[in-house]
Amino acid sequence: MNTAVNFTDAAKTALKNPTLRFNFRQAMDSLRERRAAQFPDQDELERARDLAGAIRRRSLNHLAEKLVQLESQCQKNGIQVHWAETPAQANEIILEVCQRHDAKHVIKGKSMVSEECHLNDYLAKHDIEALESDLGEYIVQIDGETPSHIIMPAIHKNKKEIAELFAEKIPGVEYTEDVDTLTAIARKVLRSKFETAAVGISGVNFAVAETGTLCLVENEGNGRMTTTVPPVHIAITGIEKVVPSLSDVAPLYSVLTRSATGQHATTYFNMISSPRREGERDGPQEVHLVLLDNGRSKIYQDERMQDTLKCIRCGACMNHCPVYTRIGGHAYGTVYPGPIGQILNPQQYGIDQQGEMLSACSLNGACGEACPVRIPIPSLISELRHEATRNDQAGTVYGQGALRKLHEAVVWGSWKWIHRTPWAYKAMGLAATRLRRLVPSAAMGPWTKTRVKPALAEKTLHELMKERES
């Protein structure tokens, strides 16, 4: 579970914070421009999306079989595979490995799945310090925050805020806004941690069933450090990240980096297939893979919703979302913010718990157009809105019907009846035009709180068309 945050209140608070809005606006504008620059040829973009979408679709079509193959290939390579249905189980598995190696502190590469598990807090409760090594994750961690973007965790902070944070939290550091100096400070702190950590914990971008290979995409080198220097490496990932064959990773990697940060390639693409082999000089002696379900198999069972699992976590949907751009990631109060979060969180945790954010969408379609694997996010949001208000108990999503309101149901029931009853339809048209001045502002709901009441026309469209014909 995520921390309970009232989405509407959090969104309102975020909208009132000009610094936050400026930071997000600037960052999202630049990320969108950079992505666009990577796809100068529209035809190539569409073909690359077709291909990536087809690869993810095929992976899901054979998910169970490919997971079993991944497991057996990994085991053959010497990687120990663990299965977890819930974050609690995943945490226990990881804790057990850490304790077996007497780990007092562990170093982490970026992993959104570990955020799902609130792994750092769990390990802390058992006296194990888990330090984030991705620069953005490190920044939010030392400030006691969570990531506000899945690719750029500290995007909500500007230089000044980070300069203040470093000066306050890192002993012996003086205030500086120089980014190279700030980066060098973090490098120094984290290098000593890499050297001494007993366990490294990372995420996985793609897990290749054919070869039992774990692929990690990154720019900083912290992912490589985490997976190479400590004697034990634990990788944690969602069960949907498996792809059938090695040749599948190149097209996915290509659309991932271009869509996420507008890079033609990231600095490192790291493919790990086994622990240290006989004679090798470095690398972990033990590699573990934790496969987490946490609601994914439930999503899988509903064919309408399965596309949710195609996601490769590039974040392009949030970069292109007008709502996310204005309120930022923290307002969602969840691990995954933005459009992908809007379809994932309600399904993982139930509409009753995380359904409120479904209303934060104008169905403008920008996320669906940006998605490199063609997830129809707007249709899925519509579908979930239907799940949220249905009262027939015939849906599959947890907490279905939780957002149903009587007055809304009455309004839409009447709407439906009016549109199927000619005389009522005519009467409503006449009333709306002839009595237009009498419509109270309050009847328009929140719309008129910050806007002028829209003026209704004097005549109905039918009347206007008839006049034109005569």
Added chain:
Amino acid sequence: MSARDRILSRLQHDVIASDNEIDLSVHLDKQFDTQEKLERFTEKLESVHGEIIRCSENDWTQTLARVVDAEQIENLTLGLGALPDQAADAVSCAVRRYDADIEDWKGQLFSDVQAGFTTCRGGIAETGSLLLWPSIDEPRLLSLVPPIHIALLFAKDIANTFTEVLCTQNWQDGMPTNALMISGPSKSADIAQVLAYGVHGPKRLIVLLAE
């Protein structure tokens, strides 16, 4: 029933949807001639702060020696094998071989080593990337921990695309412990989207491109 079996049972379905055709042509159609490959590789790698020094297959050792002098590199760590041997013989700075387990000299590697030299398995023209298969002779951290990474790449080993490499070189028949694609020095834009280099890995990547 174990967690594994419960998860797998929930993923069973009666009808397996038919697979769409996987059409790789959008990547595989990208074919560059020798000259284009070199130009594209150079342009892309330089655009991400990689440094390329072109040399010939016969005199790359002299070029390496010049780079080491020009950059005032005082110590260089190399792996084992014929090419690292040639490199070690050519340079005038102190030379250390990565010939011990990391546990025996971790502190030294992290604090004292200024530059690391590695060979490459190949390169990729489309993205200006190096392909490395670290090995017993050239371990994984050699291209990561030293602040400067000097890589030797033979121009003839540059392929068009990563997709082409994975479709034609049969990596799946025997993956190494670790395979890497490296495109530039370590970097981050996590502070206010300002690019900074040398976050955790090397601050500089110098590629000796031997033709």
